[in-house]
Amino acid sequence: MSYQVTIGIEIHCELKTKTKMFSAAPTSFGALANTKTSVIDLAHPGVLPCVNKEAVRLAIKACGGLHCTIDPLVKFDRKNYYYSDLPKGFQITQQFHPIGRDGYVVIKTDEGEKQVRIERIHMEEDTAKQFHKDTGTYIDFNRAGTPLIEIVSRPDMHSAQEAAAYVEALRRTLFYLNVSDVKMEEGSMRCDVNISLSDDPNKLGTKVEIKNLNSIANVQKAVQAEIERQSALLDAHEPIIQSTRRFDEPSKTTVLMRKKEGNVDYKYFPEPNIFPIQLDEQWIESILNHLEELPEQRLERFMTTFGLNEYDASVMVNDRDMADFFEEVMKDTKEAKKAANWVIGDLSAWLNKNNKTFATNPCKATDIARLVNLIEEGTISGKQAKEVFEEVMTGKKPDDVIQEKGMQQVSDDSTLIAMINEVLDANPQSIEDYKNGKNRAVGFLMGQLMKASKGQANPKKANGLLVEELKKR
Incomplete structure (x- = not known):
């Protein structure tokens, strides 16, 4: 009953x-x-x-x-x-x-x-x-x-x-x-x-x-x-x-x-x-007029000002220290969704793994913002950014890590085309497969290109150039 x-x-x-x-x-x-x-x-x-x-x-x-x-x-x-x-x-x-x-x-x-x-x-x-x-x-x-x-x-x-x-x-x-x-x-x-x-x-x-x-x-x-x-x-x-x-x-x-x-x-x-x-x-009125921003007000602001979805905004607002850190990140980047993904995802996971909280977070907000901007600019790929992030959490600067590891992403058209043609010359069967409508050949060739470039080819730009070169063959 x-x-x-x-x-x-x-x-x-x-x-x-x-x-x-x-x-x-x-x-x-x-x-x-x-x-x-x-x-x-x-x-x-x-x-x-x-x-x-x-x-x-x-x-x-x-x-x-x-x-x-x-x-x-x-x-x-x-x-x-x-x-x-x-x-x-x-x-x-x-x-x-x-x-x-x-x-x-x-x-x-x-x-x-x-x-x-x-x-x-x-x-x-x-x-x-x-x-x-x-x-x-x-x-x-x-x-x-x-x-x-x-x-x-x-x-x-x-x-x-x-x-x-x-x-x-x-x-x-x-x-x-x-x-x-x-x-x-x-x-x-x-x-x-x-x-x-x-x-x-x-x-x-x-x-x-x-x-x-x-x-x-x-x-x-x-x-x-x-x-x-x-x-x-x-x-x-x-x-x-x-x-x-x-x-x-x-x-x-x-x-x-x-x-x-x-x-x-x-x-x-x-x-x-x-x-x-x-x-x-x-005195009472003065106290009430200077109340801190309430959680529901911050949630609404994160959704309207930064364009975040309700889930991402809620996750951050539920942890005031996380929300504070995100706001610091947003002072140096315009990529709110990508910044939120890094704060909620990789950074939160690292803090949990190392028994830390956002209140004891060793990472600087400017470094996460720089990492987001480097990905958006095409300087490094998302995969490379994760490697850079691990070094950043030890106190290093993103640009210094990229310089030390020679990670600068290749985005120059002529350089990419030269690498693409080398890959195509080495894989004639994949060219035939593409002509026969097997689109998975593009994925294979992209894999070979990323391997040849040691992961430094700009994936988005390289994919477009690869398809163009395939059509010429």
Whole structure:
């Protein structure tokens, strides 16, 4: 039996600040445990929080990029609960006055574009991090107090594919805005998915939460696994238990963490140590007026300005560093399609093979542009260019490699005709085959010509001259 699937997603995203949300302690991933903390993060008696202005600015940018209405009155609240990774015994958050409301993200589905609504965006502080080992549970307080925004969607998604597309669209937008580095593998973007199944399209089923998904691929796999699990239970007329689960990668199933018997009462109340802050409207306006170009805007520009097809433009826009590199290449060439092919194809393959990214790319954009221009000018062939490219990736200049290897392509008519006639004189049978309508003879003769010229004959020009000379025989 088929069921109505309803999905909502909550995303916690660490903001790209140098210091924490309410203290001057530095934010740092991978630092020695418990070395990036302060008395404020550790909740020593008598300490007071101070709001990080940069965190507020980045939250406003996120709201702007995700089309939210921004509340200029910033208020914080206490979320009270006791857990070993929460040193204060409460978390400072924005329960009643989120900084952003009623936004949306556009995703692409098999049925076309779809708008997924965002209910709210609120600021809060991160918790510490726990490590469970055989010898016990260890806590690193370095992460405690790191600035976060939580982005809560409406339950507008209805498949694993839509859930993954939403998280990817959100990740890409936040990265383009420089709000966060959105490295899910490092925990700077964490995803909780709520799923319910129902046999009544007008009624929601029992909600099950999957916690802390750490990659786009795992979002899709976990949601699909949970849909299949709940479907099997409903088919067997067994109840769905409200619970929190996690995704187990080896078994590709969701695993029970804890059951929920109702909503937890966090006893929210206004944070008494942070007075409400009225943001200057002109400051907000200035931030929104200087937002970076969004992915969908760049996609459209790549297609209209450079004439790229949607696939090539999408591949590059999905990797901002790749798109930035391509734009640098285009400053020195007019051959957009050929440049895109080199960036998406050979260069990307080389970087993957050598465990590098476009952020750590050793190649200069001017060298790729020069390579594209040399092919277009007929100085070298496409095959020769691949050989030159390998040398370029070691730090050499394209022109120097061509000079060293004697690769200059022969495009002079008289020189080519002389070589063609030598090849024809040595292959009389191929001339007869051509006269008898066997066009494959041209391919054979071109092969002999390229061999005789050591690959330096301009293929396009040589092919035309070869046919002309054949007709004279």
